[in-house]
Amino acid sequence: MENHPAVELRDVSKRFGAQWALARISYSLPRGQSLLLTGPNGSGKTTLLRLIATASSPTLGELRVLGLNVRDQREEIRQQVALLSHASFIYEDLSALQNLSLMSRLLGIKDSKQRAASLLSEVGLAPHSPKPIRQFSAGMRKRLAIARLLLKAPAVALLDEPFAALDPSGMGQMERIIRQLITQGTTVILATHQVEHGKTLCNLRLHLDSGRVAAP
Amino acid sequence: MNGSPRIGLLRSLALVLAKDILIEWRTRARLNALVIFAFGTLLIFSFALGPDTQLLQRNAGGYLWLALLFASLMALGESFRIERENSALDGLRLLPVDPRALFLGKALGNAAVLVGLAFVLVPVMIGLFGVSISLSFGLLAVTLVLGCLAISAPGTLYSAVASNARARDVLLPLLLFPLIIPALLAAVKATTVVLQGDPMSQLRSWFGLLAGFNLVYWGLGFALFPLVIEE
Amino acid sequence: MANRVRWAFLIVALGMLVVGAYLALAWAPPDREMGDVQRIMYVHVPQLWMALLAMTLNFACSVIYLVRNSWKTDSLAEASAEVGVVFGAVGIALGSIWGRPTWGVWWAWDPRLTTAAILLVAYCGYLALRRFVDDPERRAVWSAVTAIVAYVDVPLIWYSVQWWRSLHQVQSSPRTVDPQMVLVLRWQSFAFLSLMVFYVWTRYLIAMATRRRELAMPAELSAPAPMQTSEVAR
Numbered sequence: 001m002e003n004h005p006a007v008e009l010r011d012v013s014k015r016f017g018a019q020w021a022l023a024r025i026s027y028s029l030p031r032g033q034s035l036l037l038t039g040p041n042g043s044g045k046t047t048l049l050r051l052i053a054t055a056s057s058p059t060l061g062e063l064r065v066l067g068l069n070v071r072d073q074r075e076e077i078r079q080q081v082a083l084l085s086h087a088s089f090i091y092e093d094l095s096a097l098q099n100l101s102l103m104s105r106l107l108g109i110k111d112s113k114q115r116a117a118s119l120l121s122e123v124g125l126a127p128h129s130p131k132p133i134r135q136f137s138a139g140m141r142k143r144l145a146i147a148r149l150l151l152k153a154p155a156v157a158l159l160d161e162p163f164a165a166l167d168p169s170g171m172g173q174m175e176r177i178i179r180q181l182i183t184q185g186t187t188v189i190l191a192t193h194q195v196e197h198g199k200t201l202c203n204l205r206l207h208l209d210s211g212r213v214a215a216p
Numbered sequence: 217m218n219g220s221p222r223i224g225l226l227r228s229l230a231l232v233l234a235k236d237i238l239i240e241w242r243t244r245a246r247l248n249a250l251v252i253f254a255f256g257t258l259l260i261f262s263f264a265l266g267p268d269t270q271l272l273q274r275n276a277g278g279y280l281w282l283a284l285l286f287a288s289l290m291a292l293g294e295s296f297r298i299e300r301e302n303s304a305l306d307g308l309r310l311l312p313v314d315p316r317a318l319f320l321g322k323a324l325g326n327a328a329v330l331v332g333l334a335f336v337l338v339p340v341m342i343g344l345f346g347v348s349i350s351l352s353f354g355l356l357a358v359t360l361v362l363g364c365l366a367i368s369a370p371g372t373l374y375s376a377v378a379s380n381a382r383a384r385d386v387l388l389p390l391l392l393f394p395l396i397i398p399a400l401l402a403a404v405k406a407t408t409v410v411l412q413g414d415p416m417s418q419l420r421s422w423f424g425l426l427a428g429f430n431l432v433y434w435g436l437g438f439a440l441f442p443l444v445i446e447e
Numbered sequence: 448m449a450n451r452v453r454w455a456f457l458i459v460a461l462g463m464l465v466v467g468a469y470l471a472l473a474w475a476p477p478d479r480e481m482g483d484v485q486r487i488m489y490v491h492v493p494q495l496w497m498a499l500l501a502m503t504l505n506f507a508c509s510v511i512y513l514v515r516n517s518w519k520t521d522s523l524a525e526a527s528a529e530v531g532v533v534f535g536a537v538g539i540a541l542g543s544i545w546g547r548p549t550w551g552v553w554w555a556w557d558p559r560l561t562t563a564a565i566l567l568v569a570y571c572g573y574l575a576l577r578r579f580v581d582d583p584e585r586r587a588v589w590s591a592v593t594a595i596v597a598y599v600d601v602p603l604i605w606y607s608v609q610w611w612r613s614l615h616q617v618q619s620s621p622r623t624v625d626p627q628m629v630l631v632l633r634w635q636s637f638a639f640l641s642l643m644v645f646y647v648w649t650r651y652l653i654a655m656a657t658r659r660r661e662l663a664m665p666a667e668l669s670a671p672a673p674m675q676t677s678e679v680a681r
Contacts, residue, residue, distance in 0.1 A: 015664075018661065023668035054310070055306060056447040057446070074312075074446075075312050078311065078312035079222075089303055093243050103311060105231050106231055106311050148307075210668075211668065212668065213672060374596075380585070381576065387579060391576065393568075394568040394597075395596065397565055397604055397608075398600065401611050402607060425607055428603070436599060443588055447585070
């Protein structure tokens, strides 16, 4: 298992309806690396991250995450991969603490409520934790999504525009968390428009344009 | 760097169900609206079908189940709207949570809402249509529970499909209604018999049909829901 | 070659139907109770049998699709559902027409007609679903699930409607014991079977062509890309 690349794409294509979001991508990312994923809007960054997270299946081609096939070993992949996405994956009518406790319990984490509470403090949401999500701002939702990411220590962390909607202190914290993940040996894929910022964090780069790998 | 050991199907199911019930409780204004809607439907039937008390009494079971059926469309639709907002269901799927637990949890949650609604409507029905329970309340309760379970299983499966397609508000009833005709028939017949007496001992047959229907549809939902929610 | 076989089915069907018309209208004896009105059975019954056969084919394709994704299976499912709905609708209409002079009403809640009507609505729902989902993969999976659920319901619908009706008067249908009648019915069934094969096959070809158009990757994207080597970010 240890010598499989973190992510291996062979001729991967993804179509939504009539649109090809990704066309014939082949790429191999070794474990423990940090990859900066760049490209204009609509270039397929989000789709690629979703495919790796097994939120979606490739239309064509073969995709392996940590040596596991996304077509039939999804559950094993999901246990080791975490996705931070535009969608927050949370329930509007529950509180931050309730949302995070639920996820924590579903992951089989012991002392779920305490773990959830401590993560919420870590991301600076402790004073807001009993409020229903409906009252949260975009930045607060993002912090909650970060807490969700930290619930399990993933082998592969997929971050889709993690800095969007964050205030400067939030961005600082996000950066610290990313550096920490990298130090811990987590494979990180960071998709962002803030290319220069991303370059300071990642050691590799992949650029997409209109669904294909392109020169930046 | 492995996750904690996987939790079992039953535990996941219980957590998902608890989550749904908690959300229903938090948004109970919506539930109130549902009750009022069902009550309004029963009223409309009385007016549309005229004041003939004999007719109303004989068909009370039918009106009750029709009202429940229409209310179920709203409950089912709303239940999935919550999941699609913020892609919450996707988030659970990716944690990972066994999709079969997601089905069972959601379907049981929907059934619970319907059963609650049904129990609230019984006294309304008794009042409006002047019926009384000839057999026991226990048998009426069993009928209501079996019928609501029968609507909920295929309803949950289909609302997962419909909520992602175009014209979702039309598609759900179009898909669901023909399918549950057997369950509806059995539930109405059983209810009528419980209310008016069972001279020909039919109740067993209708319960049998309801039980069979539930068995088949909970089984199918359990097997097919994972395919429906994966992309 | 395959095309010729396909058209052969149509020609055979038309030929058999011409002969069948003679058999049904002139050769078969009139029914003892209903007289010549009963002759409509020779088109009404085969239509419903064909509809049921088409639904069964649709069910089989749906199950197979979920086991092994294949566009051929999905297209065949689409074709058989559509043709089945047409045959079913015609069969029900003919049943209604038959009912008018026999029972005096256009519709009489006869268990078979009732079940057929329910199924017709159910499969129209299936076709509506296919139309309302744009993504081909999602459409195939969701309609397969819907078809399986609907088809499994068929015996349940049948029994429940039977029991429901058994407490009221049931309109009797003629029992076909006369061997000449049975022969004509069989002849007609095969004629309509041949016609149905032609329809389903043709509709399948249309569905496959539509799939190919939907799924084609535009030329500018389909050039193969070599495996990328990692680029250093800084």
